[in-house]
Amino acid sequence: MIKLIIADDEYFIRARLSKIISEKRQNIDIVSICEDGEDIIKCLCTSDVDILLMDIKMISVSGLEVSKYIFENKLNIKIILLSGYNDFNFAVEAMRYGVFDYLTKPISEEALLESLDKCIDIIEASKSLPKDRSISLLSAFFKKENRFIKSKDIHDIRPLVIKYMSNSDKESYINFIKDNVKDIIENYNAYTLYKFIYEILNSLDVKYHILKDLTLTQYMHSNIFKKDIKNLEQLENILIETGIDCMSLNIVSTKEQLIGKQVLDDIECNFCDCDYTVTEIAKKLGKNPSYINTVFKKVYGNTIKQTLSDYRLKEAQKLLRRSNLKIIDIAAECGYSDIFYFSKRYKAKFGYPPSEESLKQNL
Secondary structure: OEEEEEEOOOHHHHHHHHHHHHHHOOOEEEEEEEOOHHHHHHHHHHOOOOEEEEEOOOOOOOHHHHHHHHHHOOOOOEEEEEEOOOOHHHHHHHHHOOOOEEEEOOOOHHHHHHHHHHHHHHHHHHHHOOOOOHHHHHHOOOOOOOOOOOOOOOOOHHHHHHHHHHOOOHHHHHHHHHHHHHHHHHHOOHHHHHHHHHHHHHHHHHHHOOOOOOOHHHHHHHHHHOOOOOOHHHHHHHHHHHHHHHHOOOOOOOHHHHHHHHHHHHHHHHOOOOOOOHHHHHHHHOOOHHHHHHHHHHHHOOOHHHHHHHHHHHHHHHHHHHOOOOHHHHHHHOOOOOHHHHHHHHHHHHOOOHHHHHHHHHO
């Protein structure tokens, strides 16, 4: 978990920031909420902190003074400063102390989350990166890397990889590897490529325990970076061959795979029913809801509830792009009786509201 401190001398701003982050970023643990820089420094003496989100002007000790304290004491903390003053001089002074980002009030939810995600990407990359030549090797595959860390969503990787493995779906797995590598080369950087490789192998280990007695970093070094990889095609082939080798371990018609497939088929047929639940699926199959959920997660790497939600939202996205239906009708078509809840879930999934999807198609 990423450890975060929020600090602002206005209560309602602190409350709003805390609410947004708690609801939208489950990988962030808010360890303290402060109203002054003096309180922040006390917290830093007793708690491990990854990110500090604070106002630039506070009651006794300012955000700039806290930034200076962190800089002079060489604390490894990413700082995001907030200010109601769109003043270039503040930004210049902040950057002298290594401040990561500077956001002006009123702060939009999108700008806040984007800044936090960039911080997290850098923090996680620094924690997971090996000390050998891995990143240098991957950098050689880029004609031009992004100078700025740009966040790529990797949350869908594990359930998709496990799904392809469980179904022995070689073609989808191969396309998945190639499409993602192409996207990373065109839009991201070597750190992102490293994270992608890491998560692919981690997903395979979850299902097949491929690491044996090795750590994931040791496995990557021995099976990828120690080899003389001269081009992207070789790298893709290693990931593809590793996955296909794992597929050979599948028992084609296990009872668990059959149940998982029945659940998935039922979701595809009944996702538009607003009252459709895991209990309903279990009743049809004559099984206990907890049991079928456990089996489904084992086979596909995700819960039934999350899979149903993802399926509904992806179908809604298709309708928004291809039909002239109103958003409220599309929500109903995809199993949502509450338009506001639908909009909230859609934005959480894709990063923008359904109304924006409609506007994109009309441009």
